Every structure is written in structure tokens, then in C-alpha cells.
Amino acid sequence: MVLKYYYDLLSQPSRALYILLKINKIPFEACPVALRNGEHLTDEFKEKYNRFQKVPFIHDNNFILSESVAIVRYISRQYGLGEEWYPKESKQQALIDEYLEWQHNNTRLYLAMYTQHAFIIPMLKGQEPDLKKVDKWKKSVYMTMDKIEELWLKNHKYICGNTLTVADLFAACEIEQPRLAGFDPTEGRPKLESWLNSVRNELEPVYSEAHTFVNKIAASQEKAKL
Numbered sequence: 001m002v003l004k005y006y007y008d009l010l011s012q013p014s015r016a017l018y019i020l021l022k023i024n025k026i027p028f029e030a031c032p033v034a035l036r037n038g039e040h041l042t043d044e045f046k047e048k049y050n051r052f053q054k055v056p057f058i059h060d061n062n063f064i065l066s067e068s069v070a071i072v073r074y075i076s077r078q079y080g081l082g083e084e085w086y087p088k089e090s091k092q093q094a095l096i097d098e099y100l101e102w103q104h105n106n107t108r109l110y111l112a113m114y115t116q117h118a119f120i121i122p123m124l125k126g127q128e129p130d131l132k133k134v135d136k137w138k139k140s141v142y143m144t145m146d147k148i149e150e151l152w153l154k155n156h157k158y159i160c161g162n163t164l165t166v167a168d169l170f171a172a173c174e175i176e177q178p179r180l181a182g183f184d185p186t187e188g189r190p191k192l193e194s195w196l197n198s199v200r201n202e203l204e205p206v207y208s209e210a211h212t213f214v215n216k217i218a219a220s221q222e223k224a225k226l
């Protein structure tokens with residue numbers, strides 16, 4: 001039975017894995033989950049699909065796995081990923097893992113929290129954003145963007161060297177996320193912007209397909225600003 005992939009394209013790690021599977025031509029059955037409708041919050045979902053009630057996750061026959069980074073490693077072992085994406089060589093792989101672990105308390109945390117408070121919570125609850133919280137998380141986003149530029153992109157074109165890897169994919173999908181709230185973290189940061197454009201260009205047309213909803217909502221936020 002083909003691998004079943006459960007995702008919501010408004011979720012950053014979901015987009016990263018979606019792009020990874022498609023670019024690596026790993027066959028999968030697409031199983032979208034609409035988080036905004038609370039599809040993942042039922043008891044049936046918890047029992048049958050994913051005990052953590054989050055996306056992304058996979059069902060590979062009777063094997064259920066969540067956590068995007070664990071899924072990358074599993075897919076790499078079971079199905080094989082292009083060597084450039086997640087190299088088998090120990091030290092090269094460890095450097096990519098370094099980013100995949102680092103991101104949890106940096107890009108992942110801050111960009112997600114900013115977008116939650118600036119866009120997701122107001123959208124779901126139909127209320128105005130709490131500007132104090134939005135501002136607090138925006139400062140953390142700036143701090144983590146400084147680190148991306150000054151630490152990760154200091155000596156090379158991509159996050160872990162001069163070629164694009166899974167680390168760039170995860171970072172890019174996170175950095176796209178606050179555009180849902182009309183905030184582009186690359187603004188005024190030519191180095192970051194140039195890196196993000198390289199990632200986008202290398203992964204077209206799948207990258208744009210995965211970001212269709214993000215781009216649509218971001219365009220309407222831009223229009224509202226005028």
C-alpha cells in the first residue's frame with residue numbers, strides 16, 4: 001500500500017515534507033487535514049489517525065509516525081532521498097541535523113508563535129490580535145533572523161553549505177509563514193531575501209504549489225495595507 005501523507009498546507013512542516021516527497025518523486029497518497037475546521041480534534045482522529053492530533057504525519061501500512069524531523073529520517077532510510085537533500089555521510093548529515101534540532105527553539109518556535117498571535121488566533125476566534133503579544137513575538141523573529149544571517153548563512157550560500165538541503169527547506173517554509181499576517185521577515189535583509197529566492201527558484205514549480213494558500217492570503221494582506 002502506498003505511503004499516506006497527512007498534512008495541511010497552512011502548516012510549515014507539512015509544506016516542507018510535501019515538497020520533499022514530491023521533489024524526490026516518492027509516491028504518496030495525499031490526505032489533507034483542514035486544521036481550521038478542527039478535523040484533527042475528534043476522538044476518532046486521535047484513536048485512528050494520530051494520537052498527538054497534529055500534522056504532519058504518515059501512515060506507512062500499519063506504521064504511524066508524526067514529528068516532521070523523524071519523518072524526514074524515516075523517509076530517508078525507507079525510501080531514499082537524493083544524497084544532496086540528506087547525505088548519508090556521518091558528518092555532513094550531522095550538520096543538517098544540527099539545524100533541524102536548532103530550529104525547534106528558534107525559527108520554528110518564534111515564527112509559529114508570531115503567526116499564531118497575529119493571524120491564526122484572530123482568524124479562528126474572530127477577534128482583534130493582542131498587539132502586545134504580536135510585538136513580543138516579532139522581536140523574537142527579528143532575533144532569530146539575525147541568527148540565520150549571522151550564523152547559518154555566514155560562510156555559505158545555503159544553511160549547511162553551498163548546496164540546498166532539507167535544512168533550507170524547513171527554514172524557508174517557516175520564514176514564509178508570517179506572510180499570512182502581512183509580515184515578511186526578509187524585508188530589509190538582502191542576504192536573507194537572496195537566500196529565500198534561491199530556495200524558491202530551485203524548487204519550482206512544487207514550491208509555489210505548496211505555498212498556493214500562503215501566497216493567496218499574503219496577497220490579500222498586502223492589498224488590505226494599501
Ligand SMILES: N[C@@H](CCC(=O)N[C@@H](CS)C(=O)NCC(=O)O)C(=O)O
Nearest residue numbers: 011012013053054055056067068069
Ligand atoms: N514538532 C511537530 C510540530 C507539529 C505541529 O505543531 N503541527 C501544527 C501545525 S504546524 C498542528 O498540527 N497544530 C494543530 C493544533 O495544535 O491543534 C513537527 O515538526 O511535526
